[in-house]
Amino acid sequence: MLTIxxxxxxxxxxxxxxxxxxxxGLMPEPERTxxxxxxxxxxxxxxxxxxxxxxxxxFSLEAIRELLVLADNPSQSCVDADSIAQRQLKQVEDRIARLQVxxxxxxxxxxxxxxHSVADCRVLEVLRDHSECLTDHDQIGA
Amino acid sequence: MLTIxxxxxxxxxxxxxxxxxxxxGLMPEPERTxxxxxxxxxxxxxxxxxxxxxxxxxFSLEAIRELLVLADNPSQSCVDADSIAQRQLKQVEDRIARLQVxxxxxxxxxxxxxxHSVADCRVLEVLRDHSECLTDHDQIGA
DNA sequence: CTTGAACCTCTAGTCACTGTAGGTCCTATC
DNA sequence: GATAGGACCTACAGTGACTAGAGGTTCAAG
Structure with a gap:
């Protein structure tokens, strides 16, 4: 018996x-002393x-919740688990691509x-001037 | 005069x-009709x-807040803006590295x-068995 | 003057935790 | 058996960066 x-x-x-x-509800209510x-x-x-x-x-907690259901029912097809993982892979690849830009x-x-002085700082200039930007209007996903 | x-x-x-x-407080209180x-x-x-x-x-909103202060005081050195950008670059590179794993x-x-069936699904197996994992105990930063 | 799209405030919800306050329990040692 | 203190408990607030909804008001075109 393990403590928390x-x-x-x-x-x-x-x-x-x-x-x-x-x-x-992702973890069950355990026994108590x-x-x-x-x-x-x-x-x-x-x-x-x-x-x-x-x-x-x-994986998001929601995806994990789905995977847990699958893991708890080992007789079903594994296609669902596969597609959750595919979805996740795609998300990861998207994020990598955006981060590389x-x-x-x-x-x-x-x-x-x-x-030199802030007056001619490239960092601030790039932020100020949209035309120098490589990216479009996409959001950064967290 | 632009509407919101x-x-x-x-x-x-x-x-x-x-x-x-x-x-x-990131944007000022504007004029009102x-x-x-x-x-x-x-x-x-x-x-x-x-x-x-x-x-x-x-950049986080906090970093942007700092950059805005710098942009509003154009006489100072631009080293601060540079180091904020450096910090950001490092974070981006870390995230890329982890995502690639x-x-x-x-x-x-x-x-x-x-x-086949869930019983021998690699996706679930990998999640179940830590020893198959390439990653260590690092957290995924959002 | 009427319509309706766009505006307003306020509040609550999202995700995945993290932190804090104030109190209780367990176990080892004396 | 008493005591100390570390680990545990609940409950609630806060994080970042928004997003969504309810319910009401204003603006501008026709």
């Missing part, structure tokens, strides 16, 4: 985050590892900056 | 976002363009998945 602190350490999660996962403290077993450790690993791969523009900004 | 809607269109911003920027509607001039258009462009480059692992997951 031990579970936290074993999975690289904060204690508050585990409680948060419980309130949103007579004094009301949470006690966890192997099943919960596995489930939390799954969740954390999914988060590390950039930013990287380029930031590098250009910085290398052109001659450290 | 026109300003929104010209800068690719939502109306609510402009009002939000006002509440957090007798009826209480906001009216903007060129200065506000420029300022908002600067903010939006900064956001597109992935994810990309690799997701690809591996997906290509190994043979679309």
């Amino acid at each position: 602190g031990t579970l936290a350490k074993r999975t690289g999660t904060k204690v508050q985050t585990i409680r948060y996962y419980e309130t949103i 007579r004094g009301g403290q949470r006690r966890y077993g192997q099943a919960e450790l596995d489930r939390l590892s799954f969740v954390r690993h999914g988060r590390q791969l950039g 930013l990287q380029l523009e930031l590098k250009r900004m910085i290398s052109d900056c001659t450290h | 809607g026109t300003l929104a269109k010209r800068t690719g911003t939502k109306v609510q976002t402009i009002r939000y920027y006002e509440t957090i 007798r009826g209480g509607q906001r009216r903007y001039g060129q200065a506000e258009l420029d300022r908002l363009s600067f903010v939006r462009h900064g956001r597109q480059l992935g 994810l990309q690799l692992e997701l690809k591996r997951m997906i290509s190994d998945c043979t679309h």
